[in-house]
Amino acid sequence: MTASNHSVTGYSWQRLYIKQRDVCQQIGLLLLLTLFTSCSRSLPVRASLNQSAWFGSFLNGSPKLYYGNKVSLIFITDLPHPELKRKPINKPTGCQEPCRQTQTLLIGNIPLQTGRYKVFPSSLADSLGPTGVRSNYITLGVEKINSAVYKQAEGWLRVTRYDSVSGSVKGKFDIRFQADNGDSRSMHFKRGKLNFSVKKKQTT
Numbered sequence: 001m002t003a004s005n006h007s008v009t010g011y012s013w014q015r016l017y018i019k020q021r022d023v024c025q026q027i028g029l030l031l032l033l034t035l036f037t038s039c040s041r042s043l044p045v046r047a048s049l050n051q052s053a054w055f056g057s058f059l060n061g062s063p064k065l066y067y068g069n070k071v072s073l074i075f076i077t078d079l080p081h082p083e084l085k086r087k088p089i090n091k092p093t094g095c096q097e098p099c100r101q102t103q104t105l106l107i108g109n110i111p112l113q114t115g116r117y118k119v120f121p122s123s124l125a126d127s128l129g130p131t132g133v134r135s136n137y138i139t140l141g142v143e144k145i146n147s148a149v150y151k152q153a154e155g156w157l158r159v160t161r162y163d164s165v166s167g168s169v170k171g172k173f174d175i176r177f178q179a180d181n182g183d184s185r186s187m188h189f190k191r192g193k194l195n196f197s198v199k200k201k202q203t204t
Contacts, residue, residue, distance in 0.1 A: 043094050045075050045105070047173070047192035054079060054189065055094040056105065063198050071169070071198050072108035076101045081139045104138040105189075112162050112169065112198070119155040119175050133157050137177045137187055150177035150187055167197040 047054045056077035063071055078099040079092045093099060110133055111117065122134040134153075141147040155175035162169050173192035179185060 043096065044196040045073075045192065045194055047189045049189055050187060052079075056103070057095040058196070059104070063196065069112045071110050071112060073106070073110065073194075073196075075105040075107075077103050077105075079103065102140050104140070106134070106136050107157065107173065107175075108134045110157065110171075111159065112164075114159050114162055116156055116158040119153055119157055119173070121151050121153050135175055135177075137175075137189075148183070149180050151180050152178035155189075167199055169198060170195050 043055045043057055045056050054077065056075040056079075059074040059076050063073055076095045076099075077092070078090075078095050079102060081103055090099075095101060106122065107119075108122070117133045119133045119135050122136045135155075136153060137150040139147045139150075153175055155173065157171060157173040157175075159169065159171045161171075171194040173189065173194065175189045175192070177187040177189075
């Protein structure tokens with residue numbers, strides 16, 4: 001075999017190695033994306049917050065208790081936010097496991113009945129009867145000290161599915177918040193999705 005043939009053969013093996021390496025990298029990225037997507041989809045709430053992906057878990061587990069035909073949800077997450085003084089050390093999981101909580105989202109007074117409902121500030125919804133869904137949003141600083149409270153909520157929530165037998169609930173929401181301290185910054189939850197189950201309160 002001539003030196004020229006050796007050169008061609010070496011070049012061919014190099015191209016094959018690079019091609020295989022690129023394919024492996026693409027497969028690895030696809031697997032990571034699939035894993036991240038499946039993990040976020042397993043959470044009870046997903047949304048876009050000011051153009052960033054947002055997801056979280058229930059505070060103190062799943063909502064097993066509700067009164068009448070309404071349910072109130074409190075979500076927490078460990079995702080970073082602009083007011084956070086200290087950036088998270090670990091990769092955020094949406095508080096699927098013990099975490100350093102950074103944000104809280106309350107969506108309360110939700111009727112367990114399909115339909116579209118207007119969202120009001122939490123201070124107003126108590127007097128609005130069966131159609132008043134209330135909501136507020138809190139960002140947390142270091143050691144769970146409140147950085148900002150957003151009670152000035154407006155938007156909508158739609159219950160798209162409720163199965164009274166299994167307790168399965170699905171919904172969508174779009175809520176915009178303004179800070180109570182007069183800050184002009186707003187927090188906008190868009191393309192929000194809810195997917196959870198509830199159990200009726202046991203009566204004695």
